Every structure is written in structure tokens, then in C-alpha cells.
Amino acid sequence: MKATGVIIARFQTPYLHDGHKYLLDEIRSKHNKVVVVLGVSPVKGSRRNPFDFYTRERLLKQYAPELMVLPLSDHPSDETWSKQLDTLLQNTFPQESFILYGSRDCFIPYYSGHLQVVALPEFGEYSATAIRNENSDKVLDTTDFRMGVNYAYQNTYSKVYPTVDIAVLKDNDTQLLLGKKSNSPQWRFPGGFxxxxxxxxxxxxxxxxxxxCGDIEVSAMQYVGSAKIDDWRYRSEEDKIITMFFKTQWVFGQAQANDDLKELAWFPVRELSSMMQQGTIAKEHHVLVNLLLKNLNIL
Known part of the structure; x- marks a missing residue:
């Protein structure tokens, strides 16, 4: 019985380049039955793996409709992945024999299964990473392009963006450093993504x-707590911000406003509650003020 040709690859490109076509055509010329096993990343939508299984399956079948395309999840263990590959093929096509093919940067060095493996010579200097990067800012005036953008965003997980905020204290925890952004009149804790x-x-x-805050010397960061931040940029989005809140002691140095902050000033810790009531502290940071006051046993 003639063996079925199996291509193990990722095809993480918006189109098939000549190296892909050479690989597909070479195997199709040797086998009447050709299976493509596509690696599937556990990360849903990323710069390295932007195209899901269904998109790549369509890409391959558009070039050669007779191809059988199967998904295989990535695994941290090469040995386990190899066993899963053998099992996938043998369970999907019982009683058949297989020859596994790979080319540039292929699976072969990591494969420890029991099926025959053949390495094809490289065809050209093609890089999927380079192709993705070269086309990363290309905007096409087509419905298909806009539908693709919509598909990509609708099929990613909702995200939590991690940020950090810092309470810099001095004078036995009686003074607190706060900053002010150029686009907001309220004071806030320094921090960011x-x-x-x-x-x-x-x-x-x-x-x-x-x-x-510039080149000021502070003590070690001490964890105070975490909180979801009601940031106006994400208020109507599914994605949200959760911050890790720290406190630290000022040691020396003159604080100078830089980056996102236009102004810095020291405030009495005992005045923070009244500042919140007066609206002079950013509303989204009220939860952090309360965490700090509780941590300092003021609430």
C-alpha cells in the first residue's frame, strides 16, 4: 500500500509564498493522498501566531482543494507531542502508512515518534516572520480586509492589562507624592503599564x-494590594485594567515630573480623604487611596 504524504507545518502567513508552494507541490507529486497537520498555538491570536486553524485551512484548500487538513495542539513536551501526532494520524486514517515531511526550521529535530520522516531541501530564503512584519501596517481597501480585522478581534480573549501604581511616602508615612497629567486636573499616583x-x-x-518621577532613591517596593481601575479608555471595552499597588519610602533626591506627568507635589496623608471628597484626586484612584489608608491603619 502506498504511503500517505504528511506535511507538518504552521503556514502562519497571509499568503502562500514560493517555498510553501514548492513544499506542497513536491509532496503532491509523490503522493496521491496528502495530509497537512497544522500546529495550533495555545495562545489565541498573537503576533507570532495571528492566523487560527480555520483561516490557514482555507488558505491551503484554496491552493489545493484535495488536501486533508488536521489540527494538532502545541505541547511543552516534544515526546508527548510526537505521540499525539502519531495517534492523530493513525486514528484518523486506520491501516494506512505515512511519510512525514518537513523543510526549513521544521519539526524533525523534535520528533521522537515511530513514523518515517523525510527532510526536503530548502527552497529559497523565505521567512514567515519577515512576511508578517513587512505586511503588519498594510491597509487594504477591501471588505474582505475589514472583515478579517473584525474576525481577528472578535475571536481573541478579553484581556486584563496589568499596571503598577506606587505610593511614595516620607516623614514617617505622613507625606505622599502625587502627580498630575497634562490632560487631567486631578492628582494621582505615579505608575503605568x-x-x-x-x-x-x-x-x-x-x-x-x-x-x-526622575532619579529619586527609594526603599524596596512593598505590596499593598490590587484593584480594577475604572480607566476612561477602557470603560466601554471588554478589556480592563487591574493594577498592582505598592508603597515605598523616599530616601533622597528631588522628584521631577517626566513622561506622562507634568507636575509632582507632596501632600499630607491625613488630607487624602478630604481631597477625594473635594474631587482633587482622580476618581479612578480613589480605590488606591483607600487601600493605602487601610494599609497605614488610618481608615
């Missing part, structure tokens, strides 16, 4: 504090 390059939330808090 955590960054993927931050080692942890404490590091994010130190970075944000330095960016917004």
Missing part, C-alpha cells in the same frame, strides 16, 4: 517611578 521586559511587578514599579 507593566512591560514584557520587566522581571516582575516590583521591577515594573521601579521603572515606572523612575520614568515619571
Amino acid at each position: 507593566a512591560d514584557p521586559t520587566d522581571a516582575d511587578y516590583e521591577a515594573a514599579a521601579r521603572r515606572e517611578l523612575q520614568e515619571e
